[in-house]
Amino acid sequence: MIENIQQATSQDGLNTRAATTSEPAKDSLLLILGAVLIIVLLNFAAFSDSLHGYFLADDFAHVDYLKSVFNGNAHLLWKNFYSNWMQTLGTCFYRPLISITLASDYLFWGANPDGFHISNFLYQTLSSVFLFLSLLSMFPALDKRAKFSTALLTASLFACHPLHPEVVSWIIARVDSVCTTFLFLSLWLYLLSRHGARNRAGAMQVLSLIAFTMSLMSKEMAITLPPTLFIYELINSASSGSPKRKNDDHTGWRTGFAEAFKEALKEALKATKWHILLLLFYLGFRAVVLGTLFGGYSGSVGEGLKDSLFRRWFEGGSLMRLLLPFNDFVTEPSNKIRLVFKLMTAAALVIAVVRAILTKRKTNEFPFSISPFLPLGLIWLVIALAPTVQVFDITAILQGGRFVYLATAPVVLIIASLIFGAGDEKKNHGHISLLPLLSTALAALFTMSYAFTARQNNQPWVEASRGVNNLRAGVEAALTGRPKNMKVALLNLPPHQKGAHMLYNASMFGVTLKPPLTKEDLSERIITFEPVTFGDANLIGRTRLRNLLADKNLAGVFVWDSTEQKLLPMKDWHSIALCAPRQTFELGEGNAVLEDANQIFQSPVIDAPSTDFDFLDVTLRAEPKDPNKKLPENAILVLGWAGATHPIYAQERESVQPLKTGENTYRFSVGELKSWVGEGKITGLTLNTSEKPCKITVKSVRFINADDEIPxxxxxxxxxxxxxxxxxxxxxxxxxxxxxxxxxxxxxxxxxxxxxxxxxxxxxxxxxxxxxxxxxxxxxxxxxxxxxxxxxxxxxxxxxxxxxxxxxxxxxxxxxxxxxxxxxxxxxxxxxxxxxxxxxxxxxxxxxx
Missing domain, CATH: 2.60.40 (Immunoglobulin-like)
Structure with a gap:
């Protein structure tokens, strides 16, 4: 059916407004509807498991906010239009439309998370569809078959992109999908005003500006639309016809090119002026409302982001995950699907090079044909990444994927334009038939691989929703039947499940224990030890813990087991609160040669109260098996432990120190770690090294109570x-x-x-x-x-x-x-x-x- 799409002639230009250049012929309408259906089905295949998800992390702050809005404080919604979003301390954002979308869900669904997840799925799907329609309306002079194929593949890969689970499955991450939905809608309407029927151009322009306004009120990423439109106009002008040579003199040709480029700049500025003016108005209004032009995160979170700028962008593989979007918890480094992605990307490059060679031109204007989507995608990618400078960080477990939600569109556009090119190989070389078949096969492989990986990457979010529900139910069960003055302590909240956000602070969890999410308010009967907003969730203050353990109204102490996804009672917490030895005791000496990854140094069985000691001092001698060598500077000593709550050793119960050659004492600050304290009793220790083979001679292991060092x-x-x-x-x-x-x-x-x-x-x-x-x-x-x-x-x-x-x-x-x-x-x-x-x-x- 691709053959039915009309072919554009080389004379079709930027200002062509004939309906035939942008509106599908009647016999291609079914083809477009079929493409839209494919896009919808791909979204469903990748993210359908999230339709019955739960609230996660920051979602709870918004649930509490909506409860207040619908209980006599509707003014809070309108306050977002002239102040900082939700008036939240530590952040500076202007996103009033997001609260409107959430309030709409709450109005129809109440606190039922299913309704919110259906809306998230809808925004993701609409973004994909509007992206397809936008690309289909671009570049009137481009071969129609190549344009359709490029648009469909781009939208399909965007629909099931493996970096999108965070945006689709985390309700509040809709800030990106809502913003992008209206951005792509504005883009599509703008293109209709430029290349569609003249009698509708003005209306399409106005509707585009309205959609752009909605996008700006959703997230700051919308500021990328005007520069993207401007670049599109320049590239479209260039792709519609090269500057003509006035004579054979190179100087005359350069003069003609410069004049044509200046003219193209003027035309691009003229075409995008209303979007640029609206952007300038938005920036000014936002600066007045927020008191700053930039905004973002403040406090130590903001400082940490600034200090880690280079690391986040250029170390740890963040940028590479735009092409290899794998969650290390889900897809192991040895998994063959990673190789498939690399080979597919290489194949796309090879096809692009082969097509360039086969379509080599005899003129001196440009040596080979190139799809205008390729330079557009490359420049658009830079534009889309620019606003993320402060926050960009795609971790190994794909946290932060939401920050590049918009940027994934130009990434997959680049891939699609490499695969399908400008579509002129058949026009110029009718005998070439294999290349289109290879391109179509590669496009299908890309789509299937993306859909499979996206569904895999989405599973942690399904598990996270189940986990938060299990945690809430476990706390309710622990309090059931107890006097109302009795409380339970929860030493740790699960921050994430394989990268999927769960609960980052106590206020989030408190919302799960009160109406409208529970019948009875239990939030004041649970004691937690979490960061106030963000921070290392494994740190715990010893003084407060000891005071609470001695509280007669404490009914129990629990820890969350992330592996089993359930609450576990902390063993012997009553006796721990009563015994508080102040002496230091030691374990004996030992030695071992650690030859391979499976070998560790393990202590005999011990019985040490986990709350009574602040430090573990390990004195040992470490040296390579070869006495003529030294341990590398990045070598690490790993301390592991097992206890009464978790008798099995696991990576979650480890602490590390830099390992040095020779005899040294390593102080592990175990008393501030929930993973240590929550064991109740420590029953065993292990020592391991990152460098193998390595000879270890343990001189002493000393449990230190530091009451004389810590006020x-x-x-x-x-x-x-x-x-x-x-x-x-x-x-x-x-x-x-x-x-x-x-x-x-x-x-x-x-x-x-x-x-x-x-x-x-x-x-x-x-x-x-x-x-x-x-x-x-x-x-x-x-x-x-x-x-x-x-x-x-x-x-x-x-x-x-x-x-x-x-x-x-x-x-x-x-x-x-x-x-x-x-x-x-x-x-x-x-x-x-x-x-x-x-x-x-x-x-x-x-x-x-």
Missing amino acids: ILSFAPGTKTYIDSNGTLYINKDLGPLIYDATKIRGAKYVRYEISRPESWFEHYTGTLRDKSPSDKAFVSGKLDQLGSTNAIISLKALKVPGYYEFRILAMDAQDKPLGYVSNPINFQVTPAYFKAKNAGTNGVLENK
């Missing part, structure tokens, strides 16, 4: 200000009362305190709660002359804005040098009420009683 810091009992179930204090006055104690730290003369920057956490910068020196990232620091207090009040008058903050202390000697380690931090949020009181002159002052 104590906590809220005073009976604190009247609200403390949530995650241990965060919400205040509208100065910080306190606090208990702190550094008297056990030898040589301490005074205590230094530090307050973080807003929306920042000290452990974000160092990756540990066990810093040994003051932080250069502290926003406020001060001195407490007394080494201990049971009722300290810290003035917050130096703070400038509401937000989340972190507070910690560190013992100092007489020479102002730090001693030991910083305390476990406490988190607090300063409310706007504090600053109202501050401006009224009633803010607190430092007291230390």
Whole structure:
């Protein structure tokens, strides 16, 4: 049926408006409808399993928000049109339309996640269809068969792209699919205004601008549309006919080319002026509303993104995953499907080269024919990636795939244009028939491989939804039948399942335990130890944990097992809370030669309470089997453990240190790791190295209790200000009362305190709660002359804005040098009420009683 599509002549130009150049002939309408059906079916084949998914991660913040909107606070929706999106601390975005789409789902479906997932699937499908229609409306002078084939393959690969599960299966990631849906719709309408019937050009232009506005109100990625349109106009102008030579003199030809290029620039600017003007208006309006031109993430999250810019772009294979989109948890590096993708890409390049050779021209204008989709795709890719500079990072488990959702369109357009070219091989060389067949076969192989891999990559998201449901049900079961004053502690929330987001902080999980997702509000009966917003979910504050374990209202302590996808009770937690040995004890010596990956050094059976020790000091001698060599600089020592909760060793219960040649002592900060603490009792240890063969001689393994190195810091009992179930204090006055104690730290003369920057956490910068020196990232620091207090009040008058903050202390000697380690931090949020009181002159002052 491809043969039925009309062929364009070489005289068809940029400004051709005849309906026959863009609108399908009647006999090709069924072909287009068939193509659309294929695109819909590919979407369903790849992502149908997500239609019955659950809410995940940030989805819960929006569920809570929608509950408030539909319970007398509808004004919150409209507030998004003239302020920061959802007025969220730590971010700066303008995306009001997204909340409208979510509110629409909530209106019809309530808190049933099925309705939200159906909408996500719809946006993904519409994006694919509008991409197809847009490409089909481009380049009037291009061979119709090549254009149709390129458009269909591009849209098909976009429909089942392996990087899209994050956008399709995570409800709030619709910010990308909604934005892209309206962007492609605007693009299609723009092309109809340019190449369609004249009597509809004005209407199509207006509708395109309306769709562009909707895209801009969905996500900032929409700003890429005007430059993409501009580049399209230039390429279309060039592909419609080369500049004519005025004479055989090269200077005259260059002059003619320069004049033609200037004319093309003017025409492109004229054609896209309304979209450019709308973009400029949007940027100005957004800057006024948000107070900044750029926005994005602030605090330590934003700083971390800036500091890791080069690594995220050029290390770890992020860019390569645009072509090889595999989740390492799902598709092992040795899996043959990876080789298939590489061979397919190579085959596309070979076909493009062969076609170029066979269609070599006799003129001197350009040596061979080239599809205008190829330069468009290459430049469009750069444009689509540009706004992601701050956040771009496609990890080995494909987290961050949503950031390149739009960019996958030019990537697959490049592939399709390599496979099908300009379509003139049959026109110029009628005897060539094999190349189109090979191109069609390769296109089919690409489509099947993408669909298969996308479905595979989507399975972690299906498992993540099931896991969050299981976690919620497990907590409900643990609380069922217990008095309402009894609580349970959950040491760890699952942050992800093989890369699929689950729960990143306690506030997310709290929403799952209250209406409308449960009949009864259980959120205040669960105690968690998660980051306030984002951070290393495996870190835990020892002081707060010990205090909670001694609470008589604590009914149980649980850990989440990511492998079995269920809650496990922490063994012997009652006895752990009662016994608190302060001595250090050791294991004996041992040695081993680790020859291959299957060999490890394993301890005898031990019985060590996991909450009573802060560090594990391992003294060993390591050297290569060959005495004339040294261990490489990137060699790693791996400590593993098993316990009462998980008697089997696993990668989730490991900690690493750089391995050096010779005898050294390695300190593992195990007491701050949930994966260690959650075992209740440690029953065995293993040591392994990344470098094999390696000879290890273990001198000693010492369990260290560091009460004489880590100062104590906590809220005073009976604190009247609200403390949530995650241990965060919400205040509208100065910080306190606090208990702190550094008297056990030898040589301490005074205590230094530090307050973080807003929306920042000290452990974000160092990756540990066990810093040994003051932080250069502290926003406020001060001195407490007394080494201990049971009722300290810290003035917050130096703070400038509401937000989340972190507070910690560190013992100092007489020479102002730090001693030991910083305390476990406490988190607090300063409310706007504090600053109202501050401006009224009633803010607190430092007291230390």
